[in-house]
Amino acid sequence: MTPAARVQSAIEVLDLVIASVRREGASADRIAAEWFRTHRFVGSKDRRAIRDLVWQAIRTCGEVPMSGRAAMLALAAADPALAALFDGSGYGPAAIVPDEPVAVAGLAPAWLEAQLAASDITAEQGVGLLGRAPLDLRANRLKTTRDALLAQLPVTAETTQAPDALRLPGGTPVETWPAFAEGLFEVQDTGSQLACRALAVQPGEAVVDLCAGGGGKTLALAAALDGRGQLLACDIDRARLSRLPQRAARAGALAEIRLLDPGRELVALADWAGKADAVMVDAPCSGTGTWRRGPEARWRLTAQALARYARMQADVLRIGGELVRPGGRLTYVVCSLLDAEGPDVIAAFLAANLQWRAAEQDVGAGTPRGAGLRLTPWDDATDGFFFATLQRL
Structure with missing residues (x-):
């Protein structure tokens, strides 16, 4: 493929991604994979070049672009070599005409930029959110x-x-x-590993991973237990939880795996009520700290969804707290940098539950934020996280 043809192909993929975002459809990764599957003539070097252009454009545009061409023109505005490829030749994109729509560069949609600013995310930290992840x-x-x-x-x-x-x-x-x-x-990202370290699991303890998902943190907790003690991994998501048994077997990790019914979690966990030494609550969240890995996620998040996450976070934190014995502890984790999903959730919980207090956390990284610690790609070279460890009195 010519360089211009690569640009036109990237525009086609971007059009599909933008359409999917608007209808809450498949991710950019899945869309790109399907596009390449149906364009088998595209060689490996061309694939890499097209993917790079697509993801550069996604990272550049704060708001959802009006079209793939508008998104690519936003890139071309700062890259004369790329702009020169809009010459209408061969399979390349049509020549640029005066006053045609060009997407606006930015960190995120305006309402979300305001949320980040209110959470004291600086411009430099915002730049780090859209870098390439190791x-x-x-x-x-x-x-x-x-x-x-x-x-x-x-x-x-x-x-x-x-x-x-x-x-x-x-x-x-x-x-x-x-x-x-x-x-x-x-x-496992370093930030996720540090969040597990904050729980300070010791061999012989009784530990619960309440929102285990596919089991990344479960396996880290199992390693900390060193084969001694009890470990329960549970979730309401059957598909994600189903991946854990094979992963645990490969890792040599011992854990009981339990699928929970939404709204009836404490019924299924009655045998653990007030007995756990340590509980990990890796709460569902907006994922604003993981934009390096899926930058189009910031186009999909809405204020309504953020409010729903905050309600779920308060609920799952309450459930986790019911499992902890007196003197035990709980670590609450979100891969979000928004205060509404981190410090605010913890502050509300502590205000309503006087038998709990914030515990010391020293994991070798992070900046204090409320009762917990915040990690950012810019400051800590990790994904973005907030976590707080609480102790039941």
Whole structure:
């Protein structure tokens, strides 16, 4: 393909992504994969170039663009070489005409930028939210150590703030390596690893991962238990939870897995009421801290959805609190940088539950925010997180 044809192909993919966002359809990743599946003549180098253009455009446009062409023109406005490819030749895009629509560059839709500003996210921190994410591994202590894993990786890696973490370039095909099949590591962002560390799980304890999902944090908690104690992983999402047994078997992790019914969680968890030493509440959230991995998510979030998340977060925090024994602890985690989903949720819980207090957290990274810590890509080179550890008196 010519460079101009790559630009036109990126415009076609962007049109599909924009249409999907407006109808709350499939993700940009899925749309791009399907487009490439139906355009098998596109070579690997062309695929990479097209994907790069698509994701650059998504990262550039704060509001949902009116069209793929408008989004690409926003890129071209700052790149004369790209603008020159709009020449109408061959399979390339039509020449640029005066006053045609050009998408506006920005961090996010205006209402969401206001929410971030109200949560004291600076312009520099906002830039970090839209960068390219690395790929972090967690050495599985049940089978190896970070140093031993580092010595056998086929590529160079660097360490991060988390004691078991190694960092590689994004896109490294780690799941094809023998060490992955052997369960020597899991893919897990350093920020997520630090959130697990905040719970300070010790061998022999009774631990609950209340919103286990696919089990990333569950496996980290299992490694901290070192095969001693009890670990319950539960969720209301059957599809996500169904991936955990295979992952746990590969990692050599021991955990009871329990599917919960929405609205009846405490009924199913009656045997754990007031008995857990430690509870992880990885609450559903807007994911504003993970835009590096899925930047079009900021086009999909609405104020109404944010309000729904806040209600769910308060509810799941309440449920988690019911499971903790006196003297036990709970860590609340969201991969969001909005105060409405982090500090505000914790402040409301503490105000309504005087038998709880905020506990000390020292994980080697993060900035105090309310009763917890905030991690950002700009400040900590992690995904964006808020987490707070609470102790029941």
